[in-house]
Every structure is written in structure tokens, then in C-alpha cells.
Amino acid sequence: MTENGRTAVLTGAASPRGIGRATADRLAREGWAIAVLDIDADEARAAAAEIGEAHGVPALGIGADVSDSGAVDAAIAQVEADLPPIVGLANVAGIASPVPFMNETVEGWDRVFAINMRGTFIVTQRVMRGMIERKQGRVVSVSSVSAQRGGGTYSKVAYSASKAAIIGFTRALAREVGEHGITVNVVTPGPIDTDIMGGTLTDERKAAMSADTLLGRVGTREEVAALIAFLLGDDAGWITAATYDINGGLQIS
Template sequence: MPHHEPTGTQTRTAVVTGAASERSIGRATATRFARDGWSVAVLDLDGDGAIALARELGERFGVPTAGYGVDITDSAAVNEVAAQIAGSELPTVGALSNIAGVPSPVSFLDVDDALWDTIIAVNLTGTFYVTRAFLPAMIEGGYGRVVNMSSVSAQQGGGVFSKTPYSAAKAGVLGLTRSLAREMAPEGITVNAIAPGAADTNIRGDTTEESEAALSASIPMGRQATAAEIGALVVWLSGEDAGYITGTTQAINGGAYIS
């Protein structure tokens, strides 16, 4: 019988940012990684929440997990967490899911400097800091999948919930993804973006039943995405079967925006 090496999922750690909050894409993604046999490192501004989720996933799925509190807009803090993970008992990092983000449902002329800076820092600069921190481990480990969270807002110019600063930041994520994919391809590392449309998560905050119904009715599929559907796409792109897909933007919007 030929000897089969373990797959990447069975021997590697998936790092997921922005996974602590309930009803979030990050939490659904971390859960799917653990369900599929990956070790999981949860990074979130809410350190207690990250630790609690990691413990829950470890107990539920029997995989190694760890949770870390980190502000992804602080490059030194991000580098420190990457060093902690590298020095821990977790397997080598093989996948990074940059999901942490903040919305900006504010009209353009009401956007002040501080809001602009925050939206760019969390959604774009944070993705840069985290990716830069974890790429060396993936290169050295011989397996790497980076998935960055963009938005249909970047493709069609707002129109979902968040407005211009968010669209600009998420469009920046697309440029970062494409260029980094080109740079990393010789290393065998893929870099892709996901652009969800409306999703049934907690990011939109206070909405009404009427506004939610109208939003769902405006989508050809007649409903919003679930966090689990988006998480499943992230995890698939992180697996072995997706090794020839890189530099892409994967739309998951129920037909709301078809380009």
C-alpha cells in the first residue's frame, strides 16, 4: 500500500481574525475549520471572547485551539501574537482568514478624519499587518492559504449597509489580495478574497424587520447569506483542492451583483 501523508487540514493551524462575536462570519469560519479537523487560533479584540470560543471549539471537535486578544491595528501586538503561536504547541500555521472588520454606515460628508482612519486601519491596514506576520510561517511550512474579507460594497460602490470609507477599504483589500497572490504564487501560497453581499450577521447593528425584509426581497435568491455559508467558502479556499485558485474575488451574494 502506498504511504499517504496527512492532509494539510490534519497537520496545520488556521488563524482566524474577528471570530469572537456571536452571529459573525469569523465565528462561523473558525467553527467550520475546527469541524473539518484543523487546529484553530482565534484572534479578536475581545480576548476573553477569543479564549472562550477556542475552548469551546477544542472541546466540541477535539482539535488543538488557542484564543488571543489582539488589536490588529497595532503591528507590534500582531507580531507578538504571531510569535506566541509559533512558540506554542499548535501545529504550523497553514491558513489565515482575515475576517476582522468594522462597518461605516455614515454619509460621506459626515465622515470625520477619525472615522476614516479607523475604517481604513481595521479593514485594510490590519489585514496587511496580520498577513505580514503569518506569511513567513506558511512559506517555511510549505503550505499557505490566505483568504481576505472584502465586500460586494467594493465591487458595486456601497449600496448594502456601509458607505464610502468601507467601500474604499474593502477595494484596497482586493488590490492587496491580487498583488500578493502574484508575489506568493512561486512559493505555492494562494491569496484570495471573498466578497459577500448582505449576510444575516450582527455587523449591521440596529435594523428593523421591515428593512431586513426589503433587503432580502431585493436579492435574486430572496434571502441573505448565512455566516455558515460564507465560512464554508473560506475553509474550502483554504484546503488542498483549491491550490490552483489564487488572486480571485469569490462573490457570494445570491445574485445581487453579477459582474
């Protein structure tokens, strides 16, 4: 896409067992420069160092709260100064919420939306400036099958609502920025073997979560990473405003 190299920014990508980290590794293997943004600055720097060393690409790890516009502005400014042009953005940062609706608080609700939805808005808007200037860019955000099914997974209403908002956000944004050659898509994973759903999944929990899938198993981080990498890549230039299910048949759209 860019002769002088290209950078992918990934939020929430420091956790060793997360979708973001798997995607960062995948993209680095394909030659992208990598910027890891995470609330945990030490983990972000460590992840970037490992990715850069393993794949021989420029990699930068920055601590930033995605719900804080000032922190995001500073982080992206650093990426723009130190790495090649930002061509790809993967909005992966998110938090789960297993609190039942009648037990949910306004503070709890706002925290879920602050990270899952407001963070997606803030980071995307900040990165979009350079994409519009260069008339080139790919944005992929991570929603959830929970948004489509109305929960039924680990998390409850606040999480499902915030992830549903990301789908609407994606479609409307794609409509606005398409004229600039920028694509905006969303992936909706089903149960994936990460730690977001209350810790590392036991075999028993994996079995319970995969019971309703057509393939009889939970998904892997690498499978989701491959889909995100495709949507950020050269071959996905005519795909935009799309919702990509990756759920083993748990939800058939």
C-alpha cells in the first residue's frame, strides 16, 4: 500500500493471550510496522519489543487509556513521529461485563461504554486525520456475537449494547469516509480462547461455550487475527461497511 512502509495501530494488544497481540504478530509477520496501544504501558512496551525482535519490523509500545482523548492524541502523535504512515487500525481494546441488568450501575455501564465504544470513537477519529490526508486507510473494529444474539455468552446487557454500537458506528463511518478511499469493517467473534471472559478458559467452560456452535469448539486468537489481517490488507480494498461473523456457526446471519 505504501512504498515507504506502513504502520498498523492496535489497541488493547499487549495481553499475551489476546486477539490484539495475535493480530499484531500476524501483521508484523506480513511486514507491517506495529504500534501497540494498551492501558498497561509496561506490557505494551514489552509486547512491542518482542514483536519487533521476532519479526524484524519497527514496533512501538505505548501506554494509553483509549477513553482519554488527550492520552490517545499524544500516543498517536508519537506513532506518527516514529513509525511509517498509519494505514491500518484495529480497535481491539475492550472489557467484559458479566453483571446482570438489574444489578448494573450507571458507573459500571459508563465504564463499559467508555472503553468499548468511546475508545473506538476517539482512537479512530484521531487516526483518521492522516488517513484522509493520504486518502488511504483500513479500519477494523472488534464487536461480538453477543451484540447479534443479545448476550447469551459470558457478558450481559452493557457489553452487548456497547458492542452493538460498534456495528452501527462502523456502517455510518464507512459511509462518510469511503470517498477518501478508506474502508471500515467490523468482526464479530463468538467464544474465543482468551482471558477476557473471567480468566483462562477451563476445558469445562470451553465445552459449555462451544455446545451451540456447529463446529463444536471455541475459536482461536489466530483465527480472528487472520480475518482482521485480511481486512486490513491489500486484497480487501472493495470491502467496506461489512460485518464479518467468525463464530463457528453459533450465529447464522
